[in-house]
Amino acid sequence: MYMGIDLGTSGVKVIITSECGDILDSASAPVAISRPHALWSEQNPQDWWTATNNAIQTLSSRIDLRDVKAMGIAGQMHGATLLDGNDQIIRPAILWNDGRCEAQCKDIEESVSTSREITGNIMMPGFTAPKLRWVQQNEPENFARIAKVLLPKDYLRFLLSGKYISDMSDAAGTLWMDTRKRQWDTTLLAACGLTTEHMPELVEGNQISAYLDKSIAEQWGMQSIPIVGGAGDNAAGAVGVGLVHAGQAMLSLGTSGVYFVVTDGFQANPDSAVHSFCHALPQKWHLMSVLLSAASCLQWYADKIAQKPVSQLLSELNVALKNESSDLSNDSIRRSPLIFLPYLSGERTPHNDASATGSFFGLTHDTSQAHLTYAVLEGVSLAFADAVDALEASFVKNQALPEEVTLIGGGAKSRLWRQLLATVLDKKLCFREGGEVGPSLGAARLAQLAVDTEKTIDQICPQPALIEEYHPDSTFLDWYKQKRTTFKALYTATKPLNNKDKQ
Structure with missing residues (x-):
């Protein structure tokens, strides 16, 4: 053992x-x-x-x-x-x-x-x-x-x-x-x-x-x-x-958020607040983007605003989405202009801005609880897109982007959020077993690597069994490209207000 x-x-x-x-x-x-x-x-x-x-x-x-x-x-x-x-x-x-x-x-x-x-x-x-x-x-x-x-x-x-x-x-x-x-x-x-x-x-x-x-x-x-x-x-x-080879990537949708990519050599993009660290294995490094608030945004909204359990909020949102018209022009929740900035604890990647704050933008008399819940999921996903872009800008010339990303963390239990992330990021996401076990499993595997010399690294550190794959929904790709422009502009516009006391 x-x-x-x-x-x-x-x-x-x-x-x-x-x-x-x-x-x-x-x-x-x-x-x-x-x-x-x-x-x-x-x-x-x-x-x-x-x-x-x-x-x-x-x-x-x-x-x-x-x-x-x-x-x-x-x-x-x-x-x-x-x-x-x-x-x-x-x-x-x-x-x-x-x-x-x-x-x-x-x-x-x-x-x-x-x-x-x-x-x-x-x-x-x-x-x-x-x-x-x-x-x-x-x-x-x-x-x-x-x-x-x-x-x-x-x-x-x-x-x-x-x-x-x-x-x-x-x-x-x-x-x-x-x-x-x-x-x-x-x-x-x-x-x-x-x-x-x-x-x-x-x-x-x-x-x-x-x-x-x-x-x-x-x-x-x-x-x-x-x-x-x-x-x-x-x-x-x-x-x-099982992220032990260069090019493998994971996205952790936990209390905070992490996008993690293994590399064979040292790479860096410090000006965009991307972390560049040694990996746990010899001659391996990794790049990491960090969101200070990810699934914790949904927990905050559930506890302080909606005052309902997260599971109930997500269930009610799914019902609301199913009840909407199949006519995309009337898809009021998925195509709402409402935007949530998820910077409840400031932000690391790519802004390195401890003074950044969260906000809802675009509220009207028609805004419902379902709109707000979806906006929270969407806002965290848009922040992840910024973090992913910052990390991948660190790659050396001709380095291929990860073909798939392993999705782990408590927030990843929501199928709706998994699909939303795949679309906003425009990436294939793989939801696997055991992601909730966390670092203790990696520590045990490193222990086995040190003494079990008969097995290969892939035998000791396999990727967990695949539960589901998620692919971008082409119907919404252009929509999110446009929405990301507004999302970024909103952060830029509010930054001077958040930092006014330091000026």
Whole structure:
């Protein structure tokens, strides 16, 4: 068997897989978030350990873990976990969704004019580097005590093994790495008052990094098994759905949204806020566009506006669509001029605009709940189209576009939304089994890759079984080309209003 641990923002999930890759069991435990000030988001790293221990203890009570051969760890990226010379936590970990350090992003890019060329990314508050610059400037006593900086999952690894180690995919998200060379960059570290001595050793995601401490192994009824490098959450999720070769792509319609494409070489488009990171496998990289609000837009609308469950809203929308005239000229919902901007938490790709806000545009006396619900689905889909274009503009000359895109995430459970996305993106989408399992499956597969040398990567990391394919509806292709023009113009027109307090 193989174990995959996923340290998420809201909790830890642990799964056990068989030699054939089937999930045998899983357990989860929650983790709380602290928001002591506006824009702040922090967690107590000790809570990560407590949740992990509780989840594995639950599994050990139900299944014999002595046959687990290796362990992989995935987790939330970008978090800053600070240890002193005695390996004690200095302050709460600053998380990926913390927005306090916008000024420090500018500081670092001014200090290192080539930072975007080195990392392949624009400096954003979510990344780790500006967080350390903020600590240096605002908590100098804490900064002076720093001996090691670890990412969240790598602090777990330290507690499991006593080793300071990170993997390439997660480390690339710190913005201290030369992403092309897959190594720490001393110039970027120096801009934050750090050296390579403060950093963990780097390994590939499928490489053995350490071994489980014997005393911990005994508590869990396990052997002192290998712990592999693992991956950041999105790279691990990609491995979990079989994205291991260049040109493969996935679209994750979760709370946030991600468009992820595997590449053989380093490629970048930082000016459009496309993320360029190392993949979890050797000599592989990936490009990633990120929407800060995707399925969460529908949840917000259901909770705060319609005050109905999401399932009921979608059911009522489907009824309304079926009751419309078959005459396309009277297709009032699908051809409504109503537009929803989905920037409820600002936006990353392609705008890199923390001040962007959401809005409905084009309301009239004829606007119904069905119109509003459909506009939310449509607005997120249009934002994805912008993100897809930004990422694919990063491709090197003559590189083919992905022929199909694997669709995963909670929002993808809606057949209506799946078809709408295929049409708005003008792409073939493949909805597959198991996409909801998440990064823990990828972590387990990376663990198996490290020790099961008899199987190929395609045998260990197959794409899940296809449920349905979705193709663009040619009837609406021209309609959405025109609507995207208005969608983009609306963001451009409202941007100065959202930023007026900064002017």
